[in-house]
Amino acid sequence: MTLPEQLLLSDLLRRRVRCQAGIDHGAGVLAWMHPPVHRLLGWISKPSAFGERRQAWRLDQLRGLAELEALVQGEGADTDLTTCERLPTLMEASLLDRRGDPIGTLADAAVELRTGRILHYLISRSDPRLPGSSRWRLSPERIVDQQPGQVSTGLSGLDDLPLARASVRQEFLRRSRRWRDQVQEETSRLRDQFQQAGDRFEERFSERLEGWLEEPDEPDAEPGWDRYGEPVARQPRRPEPPEPRSEAWDDWDGWDEDPMEPHDPRERRGRRPPAEDDDPWV
Template identity: 65%
Template sequence: MALPEQLLLSDLLQRRVRCDQGLDHGPGLIGWMHPPVHRLLGWVTRPSAFGNQRLVWRLNQLRGLGEGEAYVQGEPAETDPATLERLPTLFDAALLGQEGQPLGSVVDAAVELRSGRIRHYLIARSDPRLPGSSRWRLTPERIVDQQPGVVRTALGSLDELPLARASVRQELLRRSRRWKEQLEQETGRWRDQIDQVGDRFEGRLEGWLEEPPWEPQGRWREDPEDPLEPRPEREAWDQWESDSDPDEALPRSQPRSRRDPGADADPWV
C-alpha cells in the first residue's frame, strides 16, 4: 500500500512493524520527535512483551502501510525505557490556557510523512483512552511556550479551536443547535405566511364591509319595507282568497268525490 501524504501518529502506532526480511518487531509504542521545530523523527516499538528492549525506527525507513502492519526497511536502533524517558516530547503534555488553567492534554498529531513536519496536534479534554471522546486541532503557531510535560497557549477555552472529531455528546449538542436554528427559520417562515394570509383576509373583510348591501333581482327580491305593515296589494289578495269558493277553485275534470266528501258515502248505510 502506498504511503499517504499525511498520517496520524496514532494510526502508525496501532500497526505492527514488519521489516523487509519478514520479521515482526512488535507494535508501536511512542513517537520520537524534536519539539523545538515540531517535527516527528520516528517511532518506537516493543518487540517482546517480556524484557526491556525497545527498537527505534526512523520515519524515512517507512516503506508502506498494510492492514494492521507497517513495512520498514533497514535496521532499527536498540534502546531501553530509561533512555526513552529522557527524550523530550510534547505528547501526553498538559495544555494550559491564558490564565494557566488546564484545558486538556496533547494526545495525537497529524504528520507529513515526507518531511516529518507536524501540521497540528490533537487535544483531548478528558482521558484519551475513553471511546468517542472529542479532539480539537492545535497548530504549532498557537503555542506560546513549551516545557517538558507542559504546553502553554493564549486560549480561553477549547471552543476557540476547530473541532477535529466530535464526541457523542458534542455531536448531539451540535445537531440540537442546528435543529433549533432550522426550527426557528421554519417558524419564522410560517409566521410570515400566516401574517400574509391574515392581511389578505383583513383586506377582503374591510372591502366587503364597505360595499353597499346586496339587493336580489327578480321575483325573490325582498321588499325593504316592514313586512308587518299593511299594504293595499296584500289586503286585496287576502280579500280575494276569502271570497272565492274552495270547490270552484278545483278543476272541473276532478271527480265530485274530491269536491264533496259525502257524495261517495254508501246509500244503504
C-alpha cells in the same frame, strides 16, 4: 508498497515493526519528535515484553504499511527506557486556554510522511484512551507557548477549534443544536406569514366595512362579493313578468257548468225540466 502522504501517529504506533529480514521488533510505544519545530523524527518500539531494551527507528526507514505491521529497512538504534523517558514530546500534554485552564489533552498528530512535519494535533476533551471520544483539530500556528507536559493557546474553549471526529454524545448535541435552529427558523417564518395574513385580512375587512357604510340603503339592492373577495353592489331585482296563458286553459273555464247543457242560453230556454217519472234512458 506505496505509502500515504500523511498518517496519524496512533496508526503508526499500533503496528508492530518488521524489518526486511522478517524479524519482529515489537510494537511502537513512543513518538520520537522535535517539539520546537513540530516535526516527527521517528518512533520507539519495544522488542520484548520484559526488560528495558528499546529500539529507535527513523521515519525515513519506513517502507510500507500492512494491516498490523510497519515494514522498515535497515537496523534500529538500541536504547533503554531511561533515555526514552527523557525524549521531549508533546503527546499527552495538557492544552491550556487563554486563562490558563486545562481544556483538553494532545492525543494524536497528523504527520506528513515525506518530511515528518506535523500538520495538526488532535485534541481530546477526556481521557484519550477512551474509544469513540471526540477529537478537535489544533494547528501548530495556534500554539502560543509549550513546556514539558503543557501547551498554552489563546483559545476560549474547544468550540473555537474545528471538530475532526465527533463522538456519539457530541454528534447528538450537534444535531440537536441544528434541529433546534431549524425549528426556530421555521417558527419565525410561520409567525411572519400569519402576521402578514392577519394584516391583509384586517385591511380588507376595513375596506369592506367602509364600503358598506358608504352604500345607500336600497330595499331591492343586496351587496355581493366577487371571486376575489371584493364587495360588489348587485343590481336591484326586477319584478318577473307573468307567465303567458295558453288557449288550452281557456277551454277549462266552463267546467263549472254541466257538459251536457248547451252553451247558448237560448237553447236552454226551449228545454223543459225533466219529470220525476221520466226515464232518462228513453
